[in-house]
Structures are given as structure tokens and as C-alpha cells.
Amino acid sequence: MAVGQGMDSVLLPVQGVSSGVACAGIKQTGRRDLVVFELSPGSTVGAVFTKNAFCAAPVTVAKQHLASDKPIRFLVINTGNANAGTGQQGIDDAIETCNRLAAMRSLEPEQVLPFSTGVIGEYLPMHAIVNGLPQALSSLMTDNWLEAAQGILTTDTRVKGASRQFEFEGETITVTGIAKGSGMIKPNMATMLAFVATDAKVSDALVQQIAAEASEQSFNRITVDSDTSTNDACLVMATGQSNTPVIDSVEQPFYGYLLKTVKEVMLSLAQQIIRDGEGATKFIEVAVAGANNTDEALKVAYSVAESPLFKTAMSASDANWGRILMAVGKADVESLNVEQIDVYLGDVQIVSQGQRADSYTEEQGSAVVAEEEIQVRIELNRGSASESVWTSDLSYEYVRINAEYRS
Amino acid sequence: MAVGQGMDSVLLPVQGVSSGVACAGIKQTGRRDLVVFELSPGSTVGAVFTKNAFCAAPVTVAKQHLASDKPIRFLVINTGNANAGTGQQGIDDAIETCNRLAAMRSLEPEQVLPFSTGVIGEYLPMHAIVNGLPQALSSLMTDNWLEAAQGILTTDTRVKGASRQFEFEGETITVTGIAKGSGMIKPNMATMLAFVATDAKVSDALVQQIAAEASEQSFNRITVDSDTSTNDACLVMATGQSNTPVIDSVEQPFYGYLLKTVKEVMLSLAQQIIRDGEGATKFIEVAVAGANNTDEALKVAYSVAESPLFKTAMSASDANWGRILMAVGKADVESLNVEQIDVYLGDVQIVSQGQRADSYTEEQGSAVVAEEEIQVRIELNRGSASESVWTSDLSYEYVRINAEYRS
Structure with a gap:
């Protein structure tokens, strides 16, 4: 069951962002369950996470990696297992996932952010994840948002994605995002998982501000069942691959346009989550x-x-x-x-x-x-x-x- | 569906309290839907009501009548209609109900407290209530708690009642109560409707304190669906018909015994409500x-x-x-x-x-x-x-x- 219109019919590629998907065997069913995103050098990332005190291990590790101030180059997302309520073993597993991916691409582990969603309280099947990473990396493509959107689903019955473009001084800026979530939905700072990217150039400080402001007025305005996930995360990634000036002040008109467009994408994703709310008929x-x-x-x-x-x-x-x-x-x-x-x-x-x-x-x-x-x-x-x-x-x-x- | 044990097998009469029941035709189904309680002269009454800002008309009127400081002698309770969301007409109807009952017994209207439970947003069928009052009054009996408990039900599948006795200085004190409630249950100061009586002698101030303290630790500790009724009310009535000293100070040992016993009765009623929670299997x-x-x-x-x-x-x-x-x-x-x-x-x-x-x-x-x-x-x-x-x-x-x- 799902209500009304689904996702945007086209998810536009964003220069500087590619993604790859694998069937790693984390889920029993042979579905896509491992997704990697690669960001071009110079990208900036803003993020908001669940305020649930029982936050999952990948949330803790992602926050630490963001705080290290090393440029983020990869995201790795698994479904089928939330890696929450798993204590130190869960932290170790999330770090090991980053270590493995970083080693394959000669990066530092802090340049990788981990995300998990699925059942709470079971240890991550590390063997499946480690084996799935090469498959996911080998399928990296720019025009791959739909596959990635499928790869992050759990109980969702619909793929969730949105794209918008706007013109600024003759340059076309693209904002594309995907999300997953269907139950345990009363996000507190962000929905379960959402990844939004743009080719605009945005300073570290302001990409964070865009993530916070836009999610507050989109993902933080929806509820399916008043329950807040342990794994909520919402990312905004700005690759800077367009020929536009760097946004480093909220006074710039460009900032306002970008914020508005990111909000639109997020609100569309948030409403898609509600339309696909568990058992939703309205x-x-x-x-x-x-x-x-x-x-x-x-x-x-x-x-x-x-x-x-x-x-x-x-x-x-x-x-x-x-x-x-x-x-x-x-x-x-x-x-x-x-x-x-x-x-x-x-x-x-x-x-x-x-x-x-x-x-x-x-x-x-x-x-x-x-x-x-x-x-x-x-x-x-x-x-x-x-x-x-x-x-x-x-x-x-x-x-x-x-x-x-x-x- | 209901879970585990039901009400106490015997609801003991309380000297000074009688009740009468009528099938007034407020409900379409010919079920009992009108209950009156009569209290002996000298009784004291404590009450707590819903904190829902949309409180029903009878709640507003009952508060006014309690504030008038005229001795309460009657309660009148209808089911099938909550008289909530009914504006000035609802207030007028609740007052008229008290006026009619008061006139039949040569009392002042302020000596009658009205209560309603049922569907929100429809006007009270005054014709049915006025016609039902004589039938309810003519059936007044002391040993009538079970009938009264049946007469206040709505979606409940079980009658809810509890009785306790304790000895104080050779005198047996009885506390008996009934309640109704099954959904819209997260009481805020009291559950939907509960009426608890004792033959102890208690001052006005302390009967109110007992009502507040005991309900806080019983009805305010349950939830079926987190929804708070517009009509919640919990009454403690002390008739003083036993040969015990008046309780007028919290320092008296008797006060402690009575409070403890009222709490036990209320906690039993509160748990009976949960056991009969809408759709409850656990x-x-x-x-x-x-x-x-x-x-x-x-x-x-x-x-x-x-x-x-x-x-x-x-x-x-x-x-x-x-x-x-x-x-x-x-x-x-x-x-x-x-x-x-x-x-x-x-x-x-x-x-x-x-x-x-x-x-x-x-x-x-x-x-x-x-x-x-x-x-x-x-x-x-x-x-x-x-x-x-x-x-x-x-x-x-x-x-x-x-x-x-x-x-």
C-alpha cells in the first residue's frame, strides 16, 4: 500500500557523485543491500543525525569521521542490519568497514562514512560486507541514482528520489536526493537515511547549515508512528563541479537559491516517505x-x-x-x-x-x-x-x- | 478481547451511597445508559478532571458546582454521548440535567454533579435524559454497585469494580469503586470515569487530597493509546457513615490507611481498564x-x-x-x-x-x-x-x- 504519486520520474546525475550497488548477501533474499557513493575531491559534506540516545554504531563512527576534518570521499551504506545495540563490537565493525574500503582506494579511513539500516541488535555480517565491497566499487557510475535508491530500501514498498535544477548566472545547478524509510518514522534531525547531492560549490560551514536548515523543515515535519530510529541520518554533499562561485556566506543570493532547492528536494523525499508509510492508505x-x-x-x-x-x-x-x-x-x-x-x-x-x-x-x-x-x-x-x-x-x-x- | 483477571467478585456496599440505573434510550441499543448516585447528607467529595483543553460541558459544570461549596448530594452520569464540543448548548444541557434532578429531590442544582461519556460532538438528547431520571431514581439501592458499573460502560467489554476493607480502632472501613474506559486512555489527572466511595469521615480538604494523590499513582500511570479523553473524571466520595473520627489532618494514622486503601482500589480499577484496553491481548x-x-x-x-x-x-x-x-x-x-x-x-x-x-x-x-x-x-x-x-x-x-x- 502506498498513497498517490511516487518519486520523480527522472533522477538527474550530479557531476562529481557516482554510486555503486551490490547484492552482498546481508539480506537473505538476494536483494541489493550494499551501496557506495564516491565524491570527487574537493566535495564538502553536511550531516544531521538521529537524536535518539541509543544511536547506532555507524552514526557514532560517521560523526567521528566528520569531526576529523579529513575530506569525505566515500559513503558506504548497508541495509538488512542496523548495527545498533551492538556495543563495542558494533563500533569496531563500522570502523573495519571504513578501513576496508579506504584500503581499496588508498584513502584514510576517516574519509569514509558508514551507514546502516535494518534489524536492531544483531552484529553486522562482516564477511558479506567485505566480500560485497569490490562488486559495489566496480559498478560505480554517475547516472546510477535509481539503483542506489533501490539499494538502501528495507520495508519500503517504493523507491524514493527527487531532482531539481535551477539557473544561477547562466550555470545550471542540480540537486538530487534519495531516501529510505517507511516505519519508525518520527525523525529527530533527519529521517532514517537520506542522501542529497549538488554540484554547487559550498564551504564546509555552509553545507552543514544547509543540511540542518533544510532537514528541519522537511524530514523533521513528518511522522508515521512517532517512533524515532536509532539510525536516522541525512547527508548533503556538494561536489563543486559546476562553474559557480563558492558559497561561503549566507548573504550570497546563490545561498538562498540553493537552500530553497535543497529544501524542495528534501520535502519531496519526506513526503514520499509518508506516502509509503507502513500500511499507509491516506x-x-x-x-x-x-x-x-x-x-x-x-x-x-x-x-x-x-x-x-x-x-x-x-x-x-x-x-x-x-x-x-x-x-x-x-x-x-x-x-x-x-x-x-x-x-x-x-x-x-x-x-x-x-x-x-x-x-x-x-x-x-x-x-x-x-x-x-x-x-x-x-x-x-x-x-x-x-x-x-x-x-x-x-x-x-x-x-x-x-x-x-x-x- | 481482554486480558487476565477481571473485576473483584464482590463489590461491597458503602453506607451512605446508593445508586440507580435506567435504560433511557440515549444509546440506540436499549442498554443501561443513565446512572444516578445519591450521597447521604454530610458526605464530602474530592474530584480530579481531564487536563484536555477541550474539556466537555459536564466537566465545566461539575467544576463550577464543586466550587460553589454546596454539599454534593447527587451524581448523574449518562453514556452514549460525551456532550463535548457542544459549546454553550452543551453547558446549558448539563445544567438543565442538574436542574431537573435537583427539582425532583428539592435540592439546589449545585448539589448535583453531571458526567457524560460517549461520542464527541453531538448534542445531548435531553428528552431521553429527562424521561429516564425518574426510572433511575426509583431504582436507588445501596447494594447496586454492579448495576451502576454496567450502566457507565461504552466500548468496554468488561465491568470494572474493586472493593477493599480495613480495620481502624475496631471499626471496618469500606472503599468501593467503579470505572469505565477502554480507549482514548492516557488519563491526565484521572481516567475517563471513576467513582470511588468510602464510609470514612473525611474533611473537604483531605478528600480532595486523597482524590489527587491516589489518582496520580493509579489512573495517571496507565495508557492504552496515549490519547486523553475530553471527559476524564475521577471522584472520591466520603459519606462519613462509619463510626470513625473525622480525618482532617494528614498526620492522623487513619489518613494513611485510608489513602493506601483508596490507592489500592484505584490501581485495581486502572489495571482493569488496561486489561480491557481496546483490542488488548497483552x-x-x-x-x-x-x-x-x-x-x-x-x-x-x-x-x-x-x-x-x-x-x-x-x-x-x-x-x-x-x-x-x-x-x-x-x-x-x-x-x-x-x-x-x-x-x-x-x-x-x-x-x-x-x-x-x-x-x-x-x-x-x-x-x-x-x-x-x-x-x-x-x-x-x-x-x-x-x-x-x-x-x-x-x-x-x-x-x-x-x-x-x-x-
């Missing part, structure tokens, strides 16, 4: 307006988007607006005056000043929630801040997928 | 020890108890302990050192110092989660605070019940 935007500040708007939006009762009602195409009021009311917003609140389902006003709108009929609400794509709009009417978050419904299928995940 | 205790403080222990406990991924794994009897680590890690506890954490399933240690315990085998874990009653114990090893919360699993049945609630 794609739901919860838009909150009239809040005093961003924090307040997000509290209300997430309280609705994470309410199991709201999500099961949506799954059943039931315009049970009482559950929306309940979820708004429990959102822990200080001195919320419910008599100021209006609620809309699509264009239909269901609640006016805290109670059923006089004009509302059940038929109107039912027509809106019968659709695959549903917008819930909540007007708090007490300030000027607004935020949207995106979520899927809670269906039988979500329970089935997660009950059977390891069986 | 009764799960999440016990957190070694926390720096209560707040920290509860954050971790609720993060696990509310994780959809943990709850679906339990539903499938899958000892997927990685999801427990994930949920502990996302709990937003400051500077949590995961390398200090031990986790047990029942008596089986699954995680030692943040990683899989050497002694652990999947068979051991599977044996524990195959049971209907499961304890997860998390040792943070950084302080001396400990707390438990109770929850049910997330099953197909939960989704079915809530998808079909209004259809």
Missing part, C-alpha cells in the same frame, strides 16, 4: 495556523498527527472530528482558548469557535475523508505562526507489517 | 528503576509504553528488544548514558550495559512475551527513582474497533 497534512509561535503550532500539529484515534478514523474514512478536537486539546499548549478555534477538513469548516459549525453536515466531511489525500487545517486564532506536518493513517496493515517484521 | 507493565527522579522514570516508561512499534511487537509475541532500546533512547532524558542501561523481560536479562546480554537467547525472550502478562524492566543505573506504568498491546483489533466506532 496521505494527511495537518496544517496549524494562528499559533503564537512555531513550537506551539508544532505541538498541536503533532498531537493530531500522532493520535492513534485520529489516525484510525482516517484509515476508516470516518470524519470523526471529535477526535481532532480531543487531540488539539491534549496538546499541552498554555492557556489555549478552545472557543477561538476553527477546524477545516479540506475546504469544509467543521468546527467554528470550538464547536460544530452550523453549516457543517456529516456528508461534507465524509466526502473529504473519502479521498486518499486529506488536509486538516486548524486555526488557533491567537498569533501568526503556522506549521504543517505530514502523516499517514493507522491501518490494519501497519499492525500486520510490524507484528510480522521479524517472523 | 497486559504489560513497564517498570523503570535507577532514574534520577520521577519525571525521568515516567518519561522513559511512557516512551516505551506508547511506542507503536513496541506495542505491535508485543501483540505478535515478538521479543523485539531493539524496539525497547529505540523507545528508551528517544525518551528525551538529559545526558542519558546508554552504556549504563540494563533491560529485562520478566526475569530474563536481554540488555546489559546498552547491548545484548551475553547470556541472552531469543528462546528466553520469546518464552516471556508468549505470556499474556509481560513485565519490561529498565534499569537506568543513575539514580534511585522508580516508576511503573501499565499498558496494553497494539493489535489489529484496536484498529478495527476504532475504525468502526461510528459506523
Whole structure:
């Protein structure tokens, strides 16, 4: 099950980025499970990682390698095993993976970043990974994003990718990204795994800022099940292969264009994750307006988007607006005056000043929630801040997928 | 579906409390849907209510009547309709309900407290309520707790009640309570509806303190689906019909005995609610020890108890302990050192110092989660605070019940 439109039909190559894929046997099924990315010399990398205190071994090692300030030249990503909850052995395995790849390309281990996704609590099958690396390296190609996007999937039913281009002073800049994620999705700083690349030239400091800002307003605005993965990571890679000036100040107009485009790519990826949320039959935007500040708007939006009762009602195409009021009311917003609140389902006003709108009929609400794509709009009417978050419904299928995940 | 033992086999009468039940036709099905409680003159009442900002009309009116300081003599409770999200009309209806009952008994309206539970967002069928009141009043009896417990149910599949007695200076004190609740259960100050009575003599101030303290450590320690009802209310009624001294100071030993007994009754009711949680096939205790403080222990406990991924794994009897680590890690506890954490399933240690315990085998874990009653114990090893919360699993049945609630 997945809702609405899928990925962009074309994933444009980014000069300076190539990727290779192997079936290394980490998954039992013979699927693609090992991906490497190679970045051209001079590339800069920004990254955001999960805030889950139980972060996985590759997250710890990737952070250390980024902190070493040695230029990043390779990423290595395995699926089928998260290498999380694996203690020192897990750290050693993540480092060894980098060591092996670095040795094959005469690089230092710190120039390689490791990523893992899959089952938590089992040791990485190092034999499979080491054997798979030459196959992945031998298939390195620039025009290979679709293969890479397939190679990082776990329970996903769809490949997730997005590309955008913009012109700056006669030069075409490309931004392409891929992501994976379907459950355990309430990213806190980044979704499970996302890799976004551009051929713009960006300083180290600013590529990090772009990664942080763009992910905050895309991956940090979605939730499938309110659970935050141990392995979340989002990377922005800038190869500098285009003929554009280096971005090293937020004052440069070019910075603004690039940030906007990276955000667009990330928001597309984030929404693709929700459309492919585990068991998803609905794609739901919860838009909150009239809040005093961003924090307040997000509290209300997430309280609705994470309410199991709201999500099961949506799954059943039931315009049970009482559950929306309940979820708004429990959102822990200080001195919320419910008599100021209006609620809309699509264009239909269901609640006016805290109670059923006089004009509302059940038929109107039912027509809106019968659709695959549903917008819930909540007007708090007490300030000027607004935020949207995106979520899927809670269906039988979500329970089935997660009950059977390891069986 | 419901898990393990049900209510206490006998609900002991409490001198000074009688109740009556009617089939008023608020529900379409001809079930009991209107309950009245009568309290003897001199009774004191303590109450805690939902903190949901969208509190229902009867909650607003009950608070006003309690604040009037007129002695409470009657409660009137309807099911089938929550009278929430109903604006001024809802307030008027709740007041009118009290007016009608007060007139029949020559009391002032403020001496009646109204309660409602059921569907949100529809106006109260006043005609049915007004017609049902005489029938409910005519059936008032002291030994009628079981009928009353049936009369307050909605989606519950089981009646919920508990009784305890203790001796004080040769006098037997009785505490009996009933509750309802099955979904929309993460009470914030009280569960959906609970009514607990004792024949002890308690001052107004202390009966309120008992209501607050006992509910905090019982109803505020359970969650089915993390959703907080608009109608939550928990009442403690003390009729003073026993021959014991008035409790008017927390220093009195009698106060301690009574508080302990009320807590026991409430904890039994709270756990009965979880055992009858919507779609429940498991009764799960999440016990957190070694926390720096209560707040920290509860954050971790609720993060696990509310994780959809943990709850679906339990539903499938899958000892997927990685999801427990994930949920502990996302709990937003400051500077949590995961390398200090031990986790047990029942008596089986699954995680030692943040990683899989050497002694652990999947068979051991599977044996524990195959049971209907499961304890997860998390040792943070950084302080001396400990707390438990109770929850049910997330099953197909939960989704079915809530998808079909209004259809």
C-alpha cells in the first residue's frame, strides 16, 4: 500500500557523485543491500543525525569521521542490519568497514562514512560486507541514482528520489536526493537515511547549515508512528563541479537559491516517505495556523498527527472530528482558548469557535475523508505562526507489517 | 478481547451511597445508559478532571458546582454521548440535567454533579435524559454497585469494580469503586470515569487530597493509546457513615490507611481498564528503576509504553528488544548514558550495559512475551527513582474497533 504519486520520474546525475550497488548477501533474499557513493575531491559534506540516545554504531563512527576534518570521499551504506545495540563490537565493525574500503582506494579511513539500516541488535555480517565491497566499487557510475535508491530500501514498498535544477548566472545547478524509510518514522534531525547531492560549490560551514536548515523543515515535519530510529541520518554533499562561485556566506543570493532547492528536494523525499508509510492508505497534512509561535503550532500539529484515534478514523474514512478536537486539546499548549478555534477538513469548516459549525453536515466531511489525500487545517486564532506536518493513517496493515517484521 | 483477571467478585456496599440505573434510550441499543448516585447528607467529595483543553460541558459544570461549596448530594452520569464540543448548548444541557434532578429531590442544582461519556460532538438528547431520571431514581439501592458499573460502560467489554476493607480502632472501613474506559486512555489527572466511595469521615480538604494523590499513582500511570479523553473524571466520595473520627489532618494514622486503601482500589480499577484496553491481548507493565527522579522514570516508561512499534511487537509475541532500546533512547532524558542501561523481560536479562546480554537467547525472550502478562524492566543505573506504568498491546483489533466506532 502506498498513497498517490511516487518519486520523480527522472533522477538527474550530479557531476562529481557516482554510486555503486551490490547484492552482498546481508539480506537473505538476494536483494541489493550494499551501496557506495564516491565524491570527487574537493566535495564538502553536511550531516544531521538521529537524536535518539541509543544511536547506532555507524552514526557514532560517521560523526567521528566528520569531526576529523579529513575530506569525505566515500559513503558506504548497508541495509538488512542496523548495527545498533551492538556495543563495542558494533563500533569496531563500522570502523573495519571504513578501513576496508579506504584500503581499496588508498584513502584514510576517516574519509569514509558508514551507514546502516535494518534489524536492531544483531552484529553486522562482516564477511558479506567485505566480500560485497569490490562488486559495489566496480559498478560505480554517475547516472546510477535509481539503483542506489533501490539499494538502501528495507520495508519500503517504493523507491524514493527527487531532482531539481535551477539557473544561477547562466550555470545550471542540480540537486538530487534519495531516501529510505517507511516505519519508525518520527525523525529527530533527519529521517532514517537520506542522501542529497549538488554540484554547487559550498564551504564546509555552509553545507552543514544547509543540511540542518533544510532537514528541519522537511524530514523533521513528518511522522508515521512517532517512533524515532536509532539510525536516522541525512547527508548533503556538494561536489563543486559546476562553474559557480563558492558559497561561503549566507548573504550570497546563490545561498538562498540553493537552500530553497535543497529544501524542495528534501520535502519531496519526506513526503514520499509518508506516502509509503507502513500500511499507509491516506496521505494527511495537518496544517496549524494562528499559533503564537512555531513550537506551539508544532505541538498541536503533532498531537493530531500522532493520535492513534485520529489516525484510525482516517484509515476508516470516518470524519470523526471529535477526535481532532480531543487531540488539539491534549496538546499541552498554555492557556489555549478552545472557543477561538476553527477546524477545516479540506475546504469544509467543521468546527467554528470550538464547536460544530452550523453549516457543517456529516456528508461534507465524509466526502473529504473519502479521498486518499486529506488536509486538516486548524486555526488557533491567537498569533501568526503556522506549521504543517505530514502523516499517514493507522491501518490494519501497519499492525500486520510490524507484528510480522521479524517472523 | 481482554486480558487476565477481571473485576473483584464482590463489590461491597458503602453506607451512605446508593445508586440507580435506567435504560433511557440515549444509546440506540436499549442498554443501561443513565446512572444516578445519591450521597447521604454530610458526605464530602474530592474530584480530579481531564487536563484536555477541550474539556466537555459536564466537566465545566461539575467544576463550577464543586466550587460553589454546596454539599454534593447527587451524581448523574449518562453514556452514549460525551456532550463535548457542544459549546454553550452543551453547558446549558448539563445544567438543565442538574436542574431537573435537583427539582425532583428539592435540592439546589449545585448539589448535583453531571458526567457524560460517549461520542464527541453531538448534542445531548435531553428528552431521553429527562424521561429516564425518574426510572433511575426509583431504582436507588445501596447494594447496586454492579448495576451502576454496567450502566457507565461504552466500548468496554468488561465491568470494572474493586472493593477493599480495613480495620481502624475496631471499626471496618469500606472503599468501593467503579470505572469505565477502554480507549482514548492516557488519563491526565484521572481516567475517563471513576467513582470511588468510602464510609470514612473525611474533611473537604483531605478528600480532595486523597482524590489527587491516589489518582496520580493509579489512573495517571496507565495508557492504552496515549490519547486523553475530553471527559476524564475521577471522584472520591466520603459519606462519613462509619463510626470513625473525622480525618482532617494528614498526620492522623487513619489518613494513611485510608489513602493506601483508596490507592489500592484505584490501581485495581486502572489495571482493569488496561486489561480491557481496546483490542488488548497483552497486559504489560513497564517498570523503570535507577532514574534520577520521577519525571525521568515516567518519561522513559511512557516512551516505551506508547511506542507503536513496541506495542505491535508485543501483540505478535515478538521479543523485539531493539524496539525497547529505540523507545528508551528517544525518551528525551538529559545526558542519558546508554552504556549504563540494563533491560529485562520478566526475569530474563536481554540488555546489559546498552547491548545484548551475553547470556541472552531469543528462546528466553520469546518464552516471556508468549505470556499474556509481560513485565519490561529498565534499569537506568543513575539514580534511585522508580516508576511503573501499565499498558496494553497494539493489535489489529484496536484498529478495527476504532475504525468502526461510528459506523
